[in-house]
Amino acid sequence: MMRAYFDSLASHLSGQIAAHPAQPQARRRFNLEIARLGQRLFSATDTVAWCGVPVPFDLLNAMDVNSCFGEFVGAMMASAGAAPAMLRSAEDAGWFTDSCAYHRAIAGAAIQGVMPAPHFLVGATTPCSGGLAALENLARHFRKDLFVLHFPYDCGERGARDLAGQLEEMTAFVAAHTGRPLDPLRLRAAVEKGNDARAAMIDVYRLAARKPSPLRSHDLKDFGIVMPLFFGTDAAVDVARAYVDELSARAAAPANPSAERLRLLWIQNRVQFKNALTQIMEDEYHAKVVVDELNDVNWAPIDPDEPFLGMARRMLAIPLHGSIARRVEHLGRLAKEYAIDGAIHPCHWGCRQGTGAKGLIQQGLRDLGVPMLGLEVDCVDPRNFSEGQLRTRLEAFFEMLDRQQQ
Amino acid sequence: MNPQPRIGFACSYTPLALIDAAGFSPYRLLPTRHWGDPTQHRVPEISGALLHDNVCPHVLRILDRALAGDFPPLAGVVLMNSCDAMRRLADAWTATRPADALLVLDLPSAPTPRLAAYFRGELERLLDFLAACGGRRPTGDAMAAAIQRYQDLASGLELLRDRARRGVLRGGWATIQETVNASVAGPVEEALAAVDALLVEPETAAEKMRGTPIYLTGNVLPDPNAFALFAECGARIVGEDLCTGSRQHAFLEFDGEGDALAQFARAWLSRPPCARTFDAGAPGGAADAIAAAAKACGARGVVAHVMKFCDPYLGRLPVIADGLRRAGLPLLTITGDCTNGALGQFRTRLEAFAEMLEAQL
Numbered sequence: 001m002m003r004a005y006f007d008s009l010a011s012h013l014s015g016q017i018a019a020h021p022a023q024p025q026a027r028r029r030f031n032l033e034i035a036r037l038g039q040r041l042f043s044a045t046d047t048v049a050w051c052g053v054p055v056p057f058d059l060l061n062a063m064d065v066n067s068c069f070g071e072f073v074g075a076m077m078a079s080a081g082a083a084p085a086m087l088r089s090a091e092d093a094g095w096f097t098d099s100c101a102y103h104r105a106i107a108g109a110a111i112q113g114v115m116p117a118p119h120f121l122v123g124a125t126t127p128c129s130g131g132l133a134a135l136e137n138l139a140r141h142f143r144k145d146l147f148v149l150h151f152p153y154d155c156g157e158r159g160a161r162d163l164a165g166q167l168e169e170m171t172a173f174v175a176a177h178t179g180r181p182l183d184p185l186r187l188r189a190a191v192e193k194g195n196d197a198r199a200a201m202i203d204v205y206r207l208a209a210r211k212p213s214p215l216r217s218h219d220l221k222d223f224g225i226v227m228p229l230f231f232g233t234d235a236a237v238d239v240a241r242a243y244v245d246e247l248s249a250r251a252a253a254p255a256n257p258s259a260e261r262l263r264l265l266w267i268q269n270r271v272q273f274k275n276a277l278t279q280i281m282e283d284e285y286h287a288k289v290v291v292d293e294l295n296d297v298n299w300a301p302i303d304p305d306e307p308f309l310g311m312a313r314r315m316l317a318i319p320l321h322g323s324i325a326r327r328v329e330h331l332g333r334l335a336k337e338y339a340i341d342g343a344i345h346p347c348h349w350g351c352r353q354g355t356g357a358k359g360l361i362q363q364g365l366r367d368l369g370v371p372m373l374g375l376e377v378d379c380v381d382p383r384n385f386s387e388g389q390l391r392t393r394l395e396a397f398f399e400m401l402d403r404q405q406q
Numbered sequence: 407m408n409p410q411p412r413i414g415f416a417c418s419y420t421p422l423a424l425i426d427a428a429g430f431s432p433y434r435l436l437p438t439r440h441w442g443d444p445t446q447h448r449v450p451e452i453s454g455a456l457l458h459d460n461v462c463p464h465v466l467r468i469l470d471r472a473l474a475g476d477f478p479p480l481a482g483v484v485l486m487n488s489c490d491a492m493r494r495l496a497d498a499w500t501a502t503r504p505a506d507a508l509l510v511l512d513l514p515s516a517p518t519p520r521l522a523a524y525f526r527g528e529l530e531r532l533l534d535f536l537a538a539c540g541g542r543r544p545t546g547d548a549m550a551a552a553i554q555r556y557q558d559l560a561s562g563l564e565l566l567r568d569r570a571r572r573g574v575l576r577g578g579w580a581t582i583q584e585t586v587n588a589s590v591a592g593p594v595e596e597a598l599a600a601v602d603a604l605l606v607e608p609e610t611a612a613e614k615m616r617g618t619p620i621y622l623t624g625n626v627l628p629d630p631n632a633f634a635l636f637a638e639c640g641a642r643i644v645g646e647d648l649c650t651g652s653r654q655h656a657f658l659e660f661d662g663e664g665d666a667l668a669q670f671a672r673a674w675l676s677r678p679p680c681a682r683t684f685d686a687g688a689p690g691g692a693a694d695a696i697a698a699a700a701k702a703c704g705a706r707g708v709v710a711h712v713m714k715f716c717d718p719y720l721g722r723l724p725v726i727a728d729g730l731r732r733a734g735l736p737l738l739t740i741t742g743d744c745t746n747g748a749l750g751q752f753r754t755r756l757e758a759f760a761e762m763l764e765a766q767l
Contacts, residue, residue, distance in 0.1 A: 090724075093724050093728075094723060094724040094727045094728075095720075095724055096720045096723070096741075098460070098714065098715055098720060098741075099717065099720045099721060100717070103721065107724070123686070125515055128490050128717065129489040129490045129491075129682060129717040129718050129721070130490075130717035130720070130721050132515070132721075133681070133717060133718055133720075133721025133722055134721055136684060136686075136689045136690060136721075136722070136725075137689075137690065137721065137722070137724065137725055139689035139690070140689040140690030140693075140725050145687075146686045146687075146689045147686060148515055148516055148686040150514045150515055150516070150521055150524075152512055152524065153487045153510055153512045154512065158527070162520070162524050165520055166520060169518075169520065323493070323496070323497055323500070323510075324494070324497035324501075325497065325500065325501070347458065349460065350460070352460070352461055352462070352489075352490035352491055352494065352715065352717055353490050355458050355460060356457055356458050356460065356461045356490055356491065356494045357457060357458070357494055357497060358457065358458045359454075359455050359456040359457050359458065359498075360456060360457065360494075360497055360498060360501055363456075363501070
């Protein structure tokens with residue numbers, strides 16, 4: 001089912017891109033790379049690893065392992081409209097509806113035989129307890145080996161050095177399971193490509209921060225969390241540069257200031273199934289999402305001579321790791337850089353990482369002068385989605401922001 | 407009267423022996439101090455606004471008590487980096503009580519050599535924190551003595567559990583829970599004396615072994631009344647694996663290699679695991695471990711009592727259920743919210759479960 005979905009998606013996007021060769025078509029190129037990754041993951045022939053969100057995919061790409069975080073599959077299921085069937089399957093098998101629907105969806109997909117068996121799994125203790133439990137379940141289900149990266153709470157140099165050591169152990173684990181030892185030259189090339197992608201992403205974000213922003217709310221949906229899947233490959237560089245080209249062209253065109261009355265910061269994840277929220281926000285309220293929490297480059301370029309340490313530092317820099325005070329500090333910096341009017345926190349039911357800190361994040365942002373709206377929603381499970389209720393809450397929030405501006 | 411200053415903690419993975427060795431009395435931050443009686447004083451439940459109502463109620467109720475000043479004076483607080491909920495507790499505590507000395511102690515998820523070495527560094531950090539809280543830097547002998555006290559406590563409690571299993575302990579499992587609760591509210595010496603006093607009591611006449619033997623697993627269930635409820639429902643506990651029960655004081659196995667802290671770090675990470683700590687080499691091993699423990703003590707079914715919204719358990723219960731099904735052990739899952747009222751709501755289910763097990767004979 002998913003292979004057919006990705007085949008169809010890749011074919012459709014390739015056709016559209018080919019039909020307009022002079023246009024950057026950044027979002028289509030980004031989605032095409034997602035479809036191609038999906039094709040490889042569901043190919044039944046390539047080496048596949050299911051992983052945690054912050055695993056270094058450039059390292060795995062350098063070892064010819066097609067990998068992605070499990071939540072990606074949950075998001076794809078939601079996007080394809082297949083999540084409810086997977087969720088029901090997981091719930092029939094004993095999964096509680098209080099658990100995260102990203103994880104329930106992949107458990108259901110595994111039970112249904114929709115999720116391909118990996119060659120191995122690499123879990124991580126960040127960003128959440130539930131994610132690691134989901135991967136442990138998959139490892140048990142598929143009877144495959146699991147390697148776990150423990151993210152030190154200490155985000156400083158001591159923690160980075162320990163995590164770098166774990167990455168060396170992970171490399172040995174991967175090599176033992178693929179029979180392919182890491183080629184240092186390929187790793188160096190992957191690191192350099194990752195640095196190129198990083199530089200282009202900084203340009204993307206710099207353009208997005210302009211006032212008015214050349215961005216539309218959906219342009220960079222899931223960008224910051226998905227792009228690392230392509231790190232170490234040309235695809236990451238090409239996609240980021242396509243965005244630079246597209247946003248530069250838009251920025252050069254005459255702007256319509258009234259189309260951007262309110263500039264918004266979106267916290268953590270977008271709603272993954274089809275919905276009209278951002279469209280409503282833009283069309284009816286001229287409120288635009290100009291930055292997502294995870295759309296940021298907050299790590300230094302990686303030294304190709306010390307790749308593991310550089311990757312470890314990048315991994316620890318993920319805003320979802322560490323204390324909420326650190327997270328709020330990051331959100332505050334984004335709010336300032338992007339001249340934000342307000343923030344929206346979709347409180348994904350079942351998420352103890354982001355939703356669990358809703359009150360602290362709200363208070364922290366309030367202290368920085370950034371109003372926040374918490375939307376009680378499940379980002380993957382559409383069964384209880386109520387657009388009318390959410391519209392009412394958005395309307396009230398935007399009215400409040402408008403009053404503040406006057 | 408407790409002459410020793412207290413260090414608060416909220417997770418059974420907290421290394422109590424080191425806190426004791428530094429001259430403090432470890433004090434478990436429990437979600438309530440009034441068991442069983444809903445008319446008793448309860449603190450306002452406001453922590454949901456600070457975090458979210460979908461967070462583990464164990465953490466929310468602890469936070470409520472902290473915000474209400476319902477804990478005795480604490481020289482410091484040690485919270486383990488064990489799960490999202492504990493991290494959120496640390497975040498909220500720091501935000502609302504910034505003057506308190508608080509340490510988040512990292513807890514690796516697996517006992518690999520690298521992670522054990524890392525955890526040794528964390529134990530050093532704990533000793534530094536305790537010194538900053540006014541404690542003494544323990545000598546090797548002091549540390550060894552403290553570790554031995556907790557080993558003795560674990561051994562003594564295991565002897566009491568054996569009596570409870572045989573039905574010859576006055577008060578049964580509720581007595582053990584009261585003893586465990588007392589052991590984390592005052593100096594360990596007092597707990598040892600209490601255990602010794604119970605052990606020198608003559609065994610009571612063996613009760614008629616009524617009720618279906620069940621094994622109890624899960625996380626937070628410190629209320630002694632809960633154990634009486636199980637008995638009332640026809641469920642006879644023959645073993646348990648709770649973080650406020652047998653995992654609170656687990657006997658450690660030392661390998662004798664390296665310095666004392668390194669040995670302690672390895673032994674600590676090799677304790678009987680809860681859902682958040684596991685052997686990556688045996689994914690889902692918790693299911694096999696629970697099945698083996700339940701069978702070893704003659705249980706005919708398993709009751710899992712877990713906190714609502716506890717991700718480590720919610721994420722592993724399906725595997726545990728599957729493993730127990732394969733082992734021929736029926737499972738009843740109860741999600742609690744740290745109130746006896748919630749447990750009372752499950753009376754009917756407990757009774758039905760016990761009757762179902764009886765009917766299978």
